[in-house]
Amino acid sequence: MLHLPSLSSFLHYISTMDTLAKLQILSGAARYDASCASSGSKRDGPYGGTGNTSSSGICHSWADDGRCISLLKILLSNDCIYDCAYCVNRSTNPGERASFTAREVIDLTLDFYRRNYIEGLFLSSAVMQSPDYTMECMVRVAEALRTEEQFGGYIHMKIIPGCSSELVRKAGLYADRVSVNIELPSQASLQRLAPQKHKHAILEPMALIGREITTSLVERKASHRAPRFAPAGQSTQMIIGASPENDFQILRLSQGLYKKMNLKRVYYSAYVPVIEDNRLPVLAAPPLLREHRLYQADWLLRFYGFSAEEILSDDAPHLDESFDPKTAWALRHPEFFPVEINRADYATLLRVPGIGVLSAKRIVAARRFSSITPDGLKKIGVVIKRAKYFITCRGRSFEKSDQPPALIRQRLLLGESSEAPMSILPKQLVLPGLFA
Amino acid sequence: MNCYLYDGTADGLLSSIAWILEEEPDPEQVTLRERMDTLFEEGFTIGTDATLAESLFFRLKQQAPDAAHTLYSFMLAEKEGMETSLLHYVSLAFKHGDKVKGYLTHPAVRDIVNVAKKAGRELHRMKGLLRFEKLQDGAYLAKMAPDYNIIHPLAYHFSRRLRAQHWFLYDVKRRMAARWNNGTLQFGTIEQFTTPALSEDEKKVQALWQVFFKTIAIPDRKNPRLQKSNMPMKYWKYLVEKQGE
Known part of the structure; x- marks a missing residue:
């Protein structure tokens, strides 16, 4: 006699799967979400409740991949009706399901x-x-945490594209940060790899969240009792290397998101081949160097006063693999240098390769007391290994002036030992004709 | 150059700085160190006055809140042999206000700011790396062995955060403890520490955390060097997720 386990006993198995087994499945499925920030929100703990938030954010551990752990990052369920090509949870991927x-x-x-x-x-x-349905289940968790359990800690909630705007509003009231994943950098790629997701279903809630945040900030200026809406702002994430867009397209997209949608962060996630699909490129390894360079360029957009058009162009749409984007910009603009440490304003100092936000601030603060000598520059903690080709200090240069950019390029390449480990990372394999 | 001595206590240090700033025309030409009571010790000993020490700190807090914060962090580090630098730093802070933190070309400012930064960094780190265990009676206990004496500000942080809980912090190195219960924070020293029994579900929750910690890492991106530089091994001893490594 053929004996099949009945459906009901199978369902029973699902519901009695213990929390430990579920946690293993549902945190494993969530690990490709890059965001882990817990910053940007400051809330006192509810009296008699548990938890507050700290505006600087706090990291609680660092996982074996070196990334910080500050939030319990999990999926509510990995039982997906969608079939996005790049996703480990796609409906046609065999594998254990849990909720x-x-x-x-x-x-x-x-x-x-x-x-x-x-x-x-x-x-x-x-x-x-x-x-x-999904968004409602998620909102219910956040609502119970905030109202029944008096939980005052940080909550980051994903918005499921296509859910009602009412649920988006509710999520923003309970969460510190909300995010809608843009997933892929263009409509064409989205259609190709995630046919059930639509551009407007992603951008609409983003715009709605942006408006709600602005309204809430205005209302809270008038009264501190006005409800907060996602006080830590909104972020998004896109997958790098699963689709053919170049870095210039990606950076322009990020720039637009920062300027028009007022996003706090755009996360880039190097595509990790988790399943085979003939719509996806074959990679020897995740394009980590490309991800790293994109983050560097992203920082230039947010903190260094650069525009995407200064970093890249239609003629050179890819970030340089051997140089960080600021050094690459400096080598293309010899007319901008050398910069005099004792006179240049903050914005100009920020353009010098090797001088970051911290160093630029230190230089500006220190020269209030006395002009900075070459030795003093080192003493206040400015690393001049890369900067020395681009600066003068009290009119004196560290290197022979008027070196042609080609020579500087060569010397930088030889001298940059700290960047060396990155350059041996495997590059992305490009298969011609794949994205015809 | 005048040389002054003090009794080696924190109050003594701050009150002698207050005294010197009051009496000396040019405090930056003066040195200050701990009295060792050796036979040929030279210098004038300044008496300790706790109210003078306190008033110095409050005056600094009003005139240069940032510098007062640096001073506080510096004191957490319990560094010896840097009294003269601290004297010069405080004198400069009263002269320049909070702008003093930018005066990194001055050796005294640089020394004090660097030490303060290290202590501040460890305090921030411990806010994340401290691990509580639930005890049989429902209270929570966290053990730690930090380099700097950060138990006071750390306990304050958790008093805002875990308000409804009854908890203890214990600094194993210094035998110091903090206790939070029903809205009051107390500090004390413990002569003999015996680890109390854990609650029944404690090991179960720890196992859940260990599983989460393992699975949240992306296997293709393993990077133990980065992990260690962010989370130095000296802190692993009390980390639930790093037990048995």
């Missing part, structure tokens, strides 16, 4: 928070049944 109950997520969050393992909860989910 947390709201209670399980709440207990895990509180048990971890009380022991100081975490700064709060990062809740995302695969799409179960429908976007609305």
